[in-house]
Amino acid sequence: MTGLKSGFRQPASRVLLTWLAGIAAAVLLNLLVGERLRHMVFDSWQQLAPRNLSASDVRVVLIDNESIEAVGAWPWPRYYLARLTEELAARGAKVIAFDIVFSEHDRVQPDTFVSLYPELGAEAAAEVQALEPMDQLFGKVIGTAPVVLAHAGTDEAPAGQQPLADAPITGSLPASVDSWPAELSAIPELDDVALGQGLANGEPDSDGVIRGVPLVMRAGGKPRPGFALETARIALDAERIEVGPATVRMGGRQVPIESNGRMALHFGIFPAEKIVSAADVIGNSPRIKADEFQGKPVLIGLSADGTSDIAATPIRSEEYGPLVQAQAVDSILRGGWLQRPGWASALEWASGGLLALLALGNALFNRTYRLAVAAVFIAVAAACWIAFSEASLLIDPARPLLVGGGGAAGVAIALFALARADRERLRETLLQERIAAAETAGELQAARAIQLGMVPPREKLRALDPRVDLDALLEPARTVGGDFYDAVKVGENKLAFAIADVTGKGVPAALFMAMSKALTGTALAHHAAGPSAIAAAINAELLKDYSESMSVTMLIGIMDLASGEVRVACAGHEDPLLVGADGTVRRIRLDGGPPFCVVDFDYPDEALRLGKGETLVLITDGVTEAQNGRGELFGVARLLSSDALAPGTASGICEAIREEVRAYEEGTEATDDLTVMAVRYLGPS
Numbered sequence: 001m002t003g004l005k006s007g008f009r010q011p012a013s014r015v016l017l018t019w020l021a022g023i024a025a026a027v028l029l030n031l032l033v034g035e036r037l038r039h040m041v042f043d044s045w046q047q048l049a050p051r052n053l054s055a056s057d058v059r060v061v062l063i064d065n066e067s068i069e070a071v072g073a074w075p076w077p078r079y080y081l082a083r084l085t086e087e088l089a090a091r092g093a094k095v096i097a098f099d100i101v102f103s104e105h106d107r108v109q110p111d112t113f114v115s116l117y118p119e120l121g122a123e124a125a126a127e128v129q130a131l132e133p134m135d136q137l138f139g140k141v142i143g144t145a146p147v148v149l150a151h152a153g154t155d156e157a158p159a160g161q162q163p164l165a166d167a168p169i170t171g172s173l174p175a176s177v178d179s180w181p182a183e184l185s186a187i188p189e190l191d192d193v194a195l196g197q198g199l200a201n202g203e204p205d206s207d208g209v210i211r212g213v214p215l216v217m218r219a220g221g222k223p224r225p226g227f228a229l230e231t232a233r234i235a236l237d238a239e240r241i242e243v244g245p246a247t248v249r250m251g252g253r254q255v256p257i258e259s260n261g262r263m264a265l266h267f268g269i270f271p272a273e274k275i276v277s278a279a280d281v282i283g284n285s286p287r288i289k290a291d292e293f294q295g296k297p298v299l300i301g302l303s304a305d306g307t308s309d310i311a312a313t314p315i316r317s318e319e320y321g322p323l324v325q326a327q328a329v330d331s332i333l334r335g336g337w338l339q340r341p342g343w344a345s346a347l348e349w350a351s352g353g354l355l356a357l358l359a360l361g362n363a364l365f366n367r368t369y370r371l372a373v374a375a376v377f378i379a380v381a382a383a384c385w386i387a388f389s390e391a392s393l394l395i396d397p398a399r400p401l402l403v404g405g406g407g408a409a410g411v412a413i414a415l416f417a418l419a420r421a422d423r424e425r426l427r428e429t430l431l432q433e434r435i436a437a438a439e440t441a442g443e444l445q446a447a448r449a450i451q452l453g454m455v456p457p458r459e460k461l462r463a464l465d466p467r468v469d470l471d472a473l474l475e476p477a478r479t480v481g482g483d484f485y486d487a488v489k490v491g492e493n494k495l496a497f498a499i500a501d502v503t504g505k506g507v508p509a510a511l512f513m514a515m516s517k518a519l520t521g522t523a524l525a526h527h528a529a530g531p532s533a534i535a536a537a538i539n540a541e542l543l544k545d546y547s548e549s550m551s552v553t554m555l556i557g558i559m560d561l562a563s564g565e566v567r568v569a570c571a572g573h574e575d576p577l578l579v580g581a582d583g584t585v586r587r588i589r590l591d592g593g594p595p596f597c598v599v600d601f602d603y604p605d606e607a608l609r610l611g612k613g614e615t616l617v618l619i620t621d622g623v624t625e626a627q628n629g630r631g632e633l634f635g636v637a638r639l640l641s642s643d644a645l646a647p648g649t650a651s652g653i654c655e656a657i658r659e660e661v662r663a664y665e666e667g668t669e670a671t672d673d674l675t676v677m678a679v680r681y682l683g684p685s
Contacts, residue, residue, distance in 0.1 A: 101151065269316075
């Protein structure tokens, strides 16, 4: 607890306010996107640990592309569906569940066939009309087999549909179950003889993902079982289904349901060896084992192209609907559902509050305490994962971690702000003490002379080459400052130049300026591949001795004196201004990059061209951020419209800009160093 004493020295009210603000922001975020985060977490867990379905007794028969090729296009004549049902019943299937709604009569009826062939004789037509309709044939087969048919909840029942019998359901349905005004059933020839009927509706969540299967619903004002629940009931030989507020009970099974009547599924990959093609069943293929369906529930559904029922699940973006129903049936029979207990939400909020309280202690205690708090955060997430993997419980770790993290972030922000304020006060105090001592001893005057002596004399700049009129001036805001410029002739036709501004003022900026100036001078004199290479070299050297409080903006240019082409690289510096020979002024917008000594960055070369008589003007922010007595900034717009940029000599432009800025300041103390460079191109000869 070595940090306790210093912690109490922090303004407690600021820490408490930012802590509460962090918690409030986390709670609001939870209310806005908490459900989406919860789904993301639980879906990722299912992807990490999908349910093992290798021991499932459920079998799925799919009417797939192979089946369509063997029998014909869907919908099939009921004759083939009757054969499919007979074959499965003969092989001992415990229940045969069609995940298909047979709401229309077979298209191949004897009367229809006769109408299609009017050339049939009267005797042949009479024989055909005397044939038993396919629907009746299929109905007879269903009547002798343990068949469950799918119904569908709809907004309106078809005209003429007979009232449906009540489902074998007792108890009260949860208030939020899926409800439909009506129910679409199979045709009477099939529905009246089927052993069971269940609604196959299963709406996805708001993001389009199926995470649960409805076990109970309401249609036409009556309680109805879901397709998977009814299939499981027949498989268990259960007489009735008992529904409670949070459970469904039947045949010795008690399955938890959510408030909307759904069972949350722990999804897996349905084994390929438990999926059979309908063509193999109808054709009695030897690939099917003799006892493949013996005593097992069998679901029949569509997967052929153009007919398939596709759904998105937490572990697959596309899954066949019959396989989802098959997993639901298996979960009811063997267990394998997921459950979100009623107390889960209260536990999550309470855990979040506890984590937030622990985070508040970060303002008082030392690093060991903070590591312990981080371990508690990790333990909460681990406990939620263990509850999922070992007990199939859905406890959301995002909610407590968000609330606790919001509190921790609030405390961290407060401590950072307080520490930064302390550092700034200490730095300013130290700086003032150093400046006072240096001024008393007369050292800063000598430093100013040395600093100004580091930049090239203006006379030397004017004499660099007759093809260019070049001048620059530098005025530190204090005795010493952080601005500098440089220019050097490289070869016969190249002129390299740079202007820079070190963050801060006074002695630290001057020292950092001296190092930056030395690096820049060397790089300009030995350039190899243009401004971007120079910028990279300077930045790399400065980063070696990185200081969190110092950086430098710089604009580097190389001018081809034979053509007037200029390539520049900008490191966070003010954009240059181009003064045309006719007096037009425009700002050259550069992409550039961050200041040097901040981050490693690949600065781009950017090109422009000066025509004869055109002038490139480079400035530091001591021009644009100069203030008058009312604290108003000089600004770029004022400079662009200024008479100081009227065409003239480079020296005239530099002097005019300085005079206009000083006049604007109205005698107030300069807030920053002022540096101006003007490069006027006189032509190739």
